[in-house]
Structure formats: C-alpha cells, structure tokens
Amino acid sequence: MNISLPWWHDFYDETIEAVLLNSGSEQDNLAQARALMSLLGLAPGARVLDQCCGNGRLSLPLARLGCEVLGVDLAACYIAKAEARARAEGLSVRFQVQDALLWSATPRRQAVINMWTSFGYSDDDEVNQQMLQRAFDSLEPGGIFLLDTLNLPGVLHHFRPRMENRVPTPEGEIHLERLTRLDWDRGLMLKDWIYTLPDGRRQVKHSSTRLYLPHTIIAMLRDCGFVDISIWGELNGSPLGMDSLRLIMQARRPL
Numbered sequence: 001m002n003i004s005l006p007w008w009h010d011f012y013d014e015t016i017e018a019v020l021l022n023s024g025s026e027q028d029n030l031a032q033a034r035a036l037m038s039l040l041g042l043a044p045g046a047r048v049l050d051q052c053c054g055n056g057r058l059s060l061p062l063a064r065l066g067c068e069v070l071g072v073d074l075a076a077c078y079i080a081k082a083e084a085r086a087r088a089e090g091l092s093v094r095f096q097v098q099d100a101l102l103w104s105a106t107p108r109r110q111a112v113i114n115m116w117t118s119f120g121y122s123d124d125d126e127v128n129q130q131m132l133q134r135a136f137d138s139l140e141p142g143g144i145f146l147l148d149t150l151n152l153p154g155v156l157h158h159f160r161p162r163m164e165n166r167v168p169t170p171e172g173e174i175h176l177e178r179l180t181r182l183d184w185d186r187g188l189m190l191k192d193w194i195y196t197l198p199d200g201r202r203q204v205k206h207s208s209t210r211l212y213l214p215h216t217i218i219a220m221l222r223d224c225g226f227v228d229i230s231i232w233g234e235l236n237g238s239p240l241g242m243d244s245l246r247l248i249m250q251a252r253r254p255l
C-alpha cells in the first residue's frame, strides 16, 4: 500500500530555506520581532509559542529581545539549525519537532504566533482548523494568538502566474522558476517550484494553499473558542486593504 504524506511534510528542505526563509536580513527579522512584541503588548519574559517556527527566523530574535520562546516545526533539519544557533548564542529558546496540527504546548503560553503563511495547507477546512485549535489549546486564559497569512484580495490584486529568481548560496546559484495557478473548484492556490541547483540538478516541488477570505478564518477562530478578533494588513498595525498582501489576525483565549 502506498501511503503518501501531505505535501508540507517534505516540501520544506534546505533549498526553499535558501530561496525563501533566508531571503530577509537579520535586521528585517529583528524588526518583525519588535513589531510583533509591540502589536501583542509583550514584555521581556513573555512565554511565547512559535507554531511552525521554521529555522527560528523569528523565535531567535524574539529570544534576543527577552521572550522565553518555544519553537515547533515539522522540519527536523530546520529545528536542528535553530537549536544550534540558540546554543551558540546561549539564548533562552527551545525547539522541538512537532506537528502543529496535532500538538499543543504544556504548560500553556501567554502568546502563540503562527507566521508567514504556515496555515491553510490542506484542502480540508477541518484539518486547517486543527492548527488554530492547537494554538487555542496552547494558550493560558487571556492569552493572545497572532496569525500572519495571505490576504486573498491582495494576492489576486498582485497575481503573477510566473516568477523567476536567482539566489546566491555558498554552494553557488540556485535558479527558481515558480508557476502559480488557482484551482477555483477546490479554492486552492497551487504552485510549482522548479529549482535548478548549483550542481545543475533540477528539482520540482509543489505546494497548495487554501484561499480564505478573512471572514472565513474569523469564523474558524470563533469556532475554536477565540474572542476579541482584530485584523490588520501589516505587523505595524496598518489597516487591511484590498491590496494588502498579508492578513494579520489577533485573537484572544477568554479568561
């Protein structure tokens, strides 16, 4: 019997880390961590869960700013790198390989963040909602959840069916051609990621993200038990617009 895992189990490797996750500078990441703390009203010492933390892009700067962070991600190679960097700097941050659809934190945290489109990967809304429910379960009463995901109207406004990028890495250049299309029947944005690696090998990966309008995610958050839901277009708290690329949502677990 051939049981295939969903796409997000083997999509996140060192190639996409180089072309996407590492595309911003350390200063950008630190600025985002600062903006997050300010938006959520977090002071140094705050206990934060970074759900789907990747390689610690934000967990590490949050820890540098004094938060006590636990980062979890499915990709073991990212967790190993994040742990090594935390150890080298002596930071108060821990990392674990966990499936955020299934796992919730104990003890509960003051804040949970889910950043940079780590939500909405399944074509099944019930599966996607599990990640929001695990965030809720990980929060202490009164705790805050912050979700940073795609803003569908903005994505359509800026839609580009094809993009090409050349990314320098220590091993040489990676060429990426990315083809994007919408599956209207299933409400999905499908992407083909066609890499040419420094040694000339070609590697093709596929991703798929469910297209949600904000009100649908709001309904999902309410269904999980969240209250006091706010939405913005950027982490700096600017309003959500038709052309905002990001949808930033904050929600609270009731006291």
Ligand SMILES: C[S@@+](CC[C@H](N)C(=O)[O-])C[C@H]1O[C@@H](n2cnc3c(N)ncnc32)[C@H](O)[C@@H]1O
Pocket (backbone or CB within 6 Å): 008, 012, 021, 051, 052, 053, 054, 055, 057, 058, 072, 073, 074, 075, 078, 098, 099, 100, 101, 114, 115, 116, 117, 118, 121
């Ligand atoms: C676009 S990256 C964002 C990483 C990180 N949040 C950031 O802002 O840099 C999405 C991440 O979500 C992780 N991920 C996706 N589904 C997951 C799941 N069910 N459980 C844990 N991690 C997951 C991937 O492994 C990947 O590291």
